[in-house]
Amino acid sequence: MSRRPIGYYVHHHGAGHLHRAEAIRAKASRPIVLLGTGMKDGDIDLPDDRPPSGRFDGIDQAASRPDALHYAPLFHEGVRLRAAKITNWIAEAEPSLLVVDVSVEVAMIARLASVPTVYVRLGGERSDPAHLDAFRGASAILAPFQPAFEVPTIPDWVREKTLYVPGVTAPPVRAQAHANRILVVMGQGGEPGDGDLIADAARACPQWRWRVIGPATPARDCPANLEMCGWVSRPEVEIAHAAIVVGSAGDGLVGAVMAADKPFICIPQERPFGEQEASGRGLKALGAAIVVPEWPAGLCWPRLLEDAVGRPAAPRRGLYDPHAASKVAEWLERHADLMLERGELQA
Incomplete structure (x- = not known):
């Protein structure tokens, strides 16, 4: 098995992305390096790309933007330095895979840097051009929810490419509940x-x-x-x-x-x-x-x-599987090996 690391990009909007990444890493048998804003020692801390207001809803206010992107403001130092740090890490670490949880822009950067991606697909209406391009460019898709949570607008080819694993979380704390x-x-x-x-x-x-x-x-x-x-x-x-x-x-x-x-x-x-x-x-x-x-x-x-x-x-x-994080970690490691084997055959 290759010891080349798996990268895991962690979005900074909401705490769920980081908790999911940490739960998966705790069950992995090979190195998983987290990339995101506010990461601790041993991981890759990325410059903040949020607008000066601090408010972030995933879409910039640019007058024009390629359909394949959601958030690509111009003349933003944090965005520029963030992209550079991601590609520098890819060049130095040569990861076997990058999990993107979540950002269509980071998925595009990884693909341009010749790294296969697994895109974490959240629920909701994600049939816009940017999301579809990220799904199309990914080698696989991970959905941390039940298929029953799907919206009808998601194309069949996206569903077929998706592994559904609800409940990817750290083990719960066992303690006596207060009745009231x-x-x-x-x-x-x-x-x-x-x-x-x-x-x-x-x-x-x-x-x-x-x-x-x-x-x-x-x-x-x-x-x-x-x-x-x-x-x-x-x-x-x-x-x-x-x-x-x-x-x-x-x-x-x-x-x-x-x-x-x-x-x-x-x-x-x-x-x-x-x-x-x-x-x-x-x-x-x-x-x-x-x-x-x-x-x-x-x-x-x-x-x-x-x-x-x-x-x-x-x-x-029925929405909790105590082995969900282990299943995802094992699946990612197998997928990383498969991508490396395909890459060697194509070289």
């Missing part, structure tokens, strides 16, 4: 939670203890059964202690909640390409979560919590 604890999880990829709306929900359910992690605005009138914790270092521990989890439909959170086997009230957030809306529809269709389009009014919460507790566990348990 609600955990509200606000992710880093969207707007902060509305503290006043959360406070209204807590007041409507005084028999429950509400605990909020992640960014949220302060509540003007915070009830005694509500605790705003901000960022925490180990959200998986918080999930383990919860009786019910409330949060968005991001891949990382959905995977962690399903792995922990917790009743889930899912509130999909707006994301590029309708990713979370698609995941929400899939969760609802499978009966794996209660899905609502927006934060419910306070008086709705007692019934919602009752319904969440009474929902059968089997559908959500």
Whole structure:
């Protein structure tokens, strides 16, 4: 088996990309090097490519842009240095494969640098020219969700090229849940939670203890059964202690909640390409979560919590495979070897 490393590009929008990469690397038998903004020692820390505002929705505001690209602003030093650092690492490390999670631009850079790619395809409407070119240029596609979450617009040839492996996440923490604890999880990829709306929900359910992690605005009138914790270092521990989890439909959170086997009230957030809306529809269709389009009014919460507790566990348990990360790691290593063998035959 070749010891040439596998590269894994990690997008900086939302935490799910990094958690997925770390879970896969922990099960791999060969080196996997992560490339992304904010990486630690031993990996490749890339310059930030976000606009000066810090807001990032995956598409630049350029007057014109090739159809094969989503985000390619002109005269952006971070973008320029980022591309150079990726190609320099490719030239020095000679990776056998680059997993792209996610960026059509990085997939294009890798292909131009003569490296095969596995593209991580998230849910939602991704039949635009740029995504289709990234899928076409990849040697394989990885979808970290159930085929049942697919949208009908995805072409058959993309589906045929895709390995579906839901639940690629770190093993859940095993701990005793607090019988009356609600955990509200606000992710880093969207707007902060509305503290006043959360406070209204807590007041409507005084028999429950509400605990909020992640960014949220302060509540003007915070009830005694509500605790705003901000960022925490180990959200998986918080999930383990919860009786019910409330949060968005991001891949990382959905995977962690399903792995922990917790009743889930899912509130999909707006994301590029309708990713979370698609995941929400899939969760609802499978009966794996209660899905609502927006934060419910306070008086709705007692019934919602009752319904969440009474929902059968089997559908959500079907969305977690404890061996998912191992399966993906083994598949990537086999695929890397196959690509090298094909390359040697073509040389």
